[in-house]
Amino acid sequence: MPKIVVLAGSVRAGSWNEKLAAAAARALAEKGADVSHISLKDYALPLYDADLQTRSGVPDAAKRLVDLFLDHQGVFVASPEYNASFAPLLKNTFDWMSRENREGLPPLPAFKRRVFALGAVTSGAMGGYRGLTQLRQMMELGLGALVLPQMAVVPNAAEAFDEGGRFANPRTAGVFDAVLTSLLDVSERMA
Template identity: 35%
Template sequence: MKNVLAFTGSNSSTSINQKLLDHISNRLNGHEVKRIKLTDFPLPIFSEDIEKNEGIPDNVKQLNQTIKAHDALLVAVNEHNGASSAFFKNTIDWLSRNERNFLEGKKILLFSTSPGARGAKTSLEYTKNIFGRFGGEVIESFSFPSFKDNFQDGKIVNEVLDMGIEDVLTTFAHQIEN
């Protein structure tokens, strides 16, 4: 059994990515999943001046240690105007300043959703590329389109998307066992 850390890049209290993350993390059988909220680690907007004058914020160090304590990650990324949210990018900026390879040795299942038909694909692709630069290995990624049409009452109602999620979960679970 592996320890898996699950979080979303959203800071919204009504995040659809959080709803999808909760659903997916409940389906990852045979592993211990710990869910956290990045909003529990508040950070200033990254600034070299802050870093120089005040150092790395303690919440960055705490978050980094939390990531290190887990074998794998489930990460849901949101999208604002065709890009990753400023909140999520800021967190990644701080983590990478604290330790360049903060994701080293981590196997990652990355997914995204949005109300639209693209399912936050741009943010998903950006995050997939950037996580590799910090030592992470994205095992699987999945873009979940049209959230409000395909996810209702806490369940995936589109059978094809549900099978797709099951496939990536199965592959991810198998990969983190090795």
């Protein structure tokens, strides 16, 4: 049974992307995964500052996140779109995590030997697709991560979910299911 981390790049009360993360956590668990659904609220980090790192090292929250990722084979990330890019909370969190190395493991250990799936939900018609292309670029080119080609993009947030937190649009539901099925499939091969 693969272990999957699920997180959203928003800690806003009522976040659409947290809703997407919750839907992913539920669906993955229904498919048999061992899911760790976390909130980045529990891993608060200062804005990255190289002088701060020199003075105090990598903060404990970033180390805990690295430990968590090392213990899982897959990660689902739901990101808000800000000005056609992805959430600064994710950039800052992954930047800090990228500064943590572990003896005996390759550089950027949290991002290697596991698979990532990306999703986004916005109130607009493009569903965060533009932001996810940039998140993908950072993860693949910057962090050396394996990122699934298909992404769970959810437009028109206000109409996207039914009362049970499931997708109202069958096409959106189908893409979402395909992304999660691939995430499980590839995660199993990482185990």
